[in-house]
Amino acid sequence: MTAGRNQTADAEATADALGTEDISDTPGTESTAIAASTQCIADAVSATRPSAIGPAPHPARRRPPTRIIILTTGLSAALATLILLACGLGAFHIAPADVVGSLAHRAHLGGHRLNPVAESVLWDVRMPRVALAVLVGACLGCAGALMQGVFGNPLADPGVIGVSSGGAVGAVAVIVSGVQVLGQWTASAAAFVGGLVTVFAVYLLSRSGGRTEVLTLVLTGIAVNALGGALIGVLLFLADPVAVNEVAFWQLGSLSQATWPQVGAVLPFAAVGLLAAPRFAGRLDLLALGEGPARHLGVDVERLRLVLITLVAVLTAAAVAVSGIIGFVGLAVPHLLRMAAGPGHRFLIPGSGLGGAVVLVAADLAARTVAAPAELPLGVLTALLGSPVFFWLLRRSRAARGGWA
């Protein structure tokens, strides 16, 4: 056991090196604060430190690896650029400098007012749309990362468990029946309620003996999606032509009806979901070991699942309620980020929110500019781009497991 003794010595050297650093590093830097708040395991897991098995070359503890810093910076820069572009581009062109100027002016940081038309286009049409794209994209991306973590399967998607489907049934029922209890909000509210009810129904149906088998849950989700599709079909059969058009547009997914009140309506849900999700990063990492081992490591698995599914429902239903069905963002974004940055959820969850926002702002910009003056339905565009990713994932995971394990 010579190897063992050497190892111990190495680890002690590490301990010494790090011990001195600990004192100088104590006053709460941002990284220590994060480490303290999000169950230390997460950073231990996400940071790749070869130093941990040998002596530490320099005190690099609890700081995210370079790759993650680069990704975060890159995605943030891309989002900022895309927001400026999306605010400026369109039938009425506004130069990025003017967008910045007007923003600065409103924030009382100098800048200048634009002419009334430009000001109105920017603040009443473009800005709410871009803001909605950011929120919806962040919700979908983050929900996707959570779902994949909960089910331990990179193919899981908020649509899989039936949130989108249930939301669609709710909204379509309202549109077709002409109920207007909440005025223009009726359809959105119904989508939200429909999504939440569906996801809990799926969850309860797929539980047996206090556990949820992943396969059962996914299969139940498929059945529920089929039922949702059938119900929408029945409703469409009963609907008048005007309603059919409205339903089709809603089902295809779009941000073209964006207004500030809509942004205001999504914001609280998005904020709750997006701020709460990173707290579960460490436990999601452990869940990758499977239910049993996660429980043996102190995770209350059933409760964690319940909380996370609720979070997914809140995030997805909020997005679906204002934008209709926009697929594959929740599937593709977390997966691509996992390939780039590794599977640790400490980065994956906020990263997928950021990535989802980037993708959706870009997709919405493309949807309204590539075929101008016509506008492509956003959901169709994301599905066109996203489904090949899904196929590729299917192939890859099949190959990796030698068939469906």
Place this chain on the structure above:
Amino acid sequence: MRRRPEPPARRPAGALIAEARAVHLARGGRTVLDGVDLGVRAGTLLALLGPNGAGKSTLLAVLSGDLAPDSGRVLLHGRPLRDFRAPDLALLRAMLPQSSPVSFPFSALEVVRMGRAPWARYATFDEDEHAVAEALAVTESRHVAERPYPALSGGERARVSLARVLAQRTQLLLLDEPTAALDLRHQELVLRTARDRAAAGDAVVVVLHDLSLAAAYADAVALVHQGRVIAQGRPAEVLEESMLSDVYGCPVEVLPHPTHGTPLVVPVRTPPA
């Protein structure tokens, strides 16, 4: 430095760590455990032996808290197991399941670090890294530490999973067939590690199929048959020809090792003429 809460105290060698008392458990209408009594003591390596379907893994699951018995009591440190919260339990017992798939391509090192999760509030970063490094070294897994876990071979995965369980540093270790995927050398390595942990004061329970391996390493063995512990004690006392032949439904011979007398258990085989 921030004050950390005190982790639960370790118990002295010989103290009862886990007990099953008159445990009955039926699954799917079949009685799996039928009045099991078993005590696991600190400083002891206990091997659970018995044929397939005897209830060994179920017994382990009951001791770990995964399954609640229909009747009878399961105690940890003298307290009913169900009174423990999952996070507290994780500081007291670690469990190695028969197979340990990992959903996402975490590196082996990351997987072993997950074993430190229960200690987030108690241990320092250095203690965590020390435990991880030691576990990797003991299981001879250092060279695979940076590789993605799902890409490892069966034997490497088994050792990395064992490293994760060792890194958890609990006084009760429950290992369900830890040698199943391993070659001769690594089987010995695992049992030697288990024995070392017992010698250091841990209570280690191992489910094994290799009776000679159990005889060579275990301080005590419990023979499980049809949901009951039908014999327990020192290997030399329990591993007895007629009983083993009866339990396994297969004639066996128990031979003393020529130099040190440790029992060797082999099925009665007729050599080709």
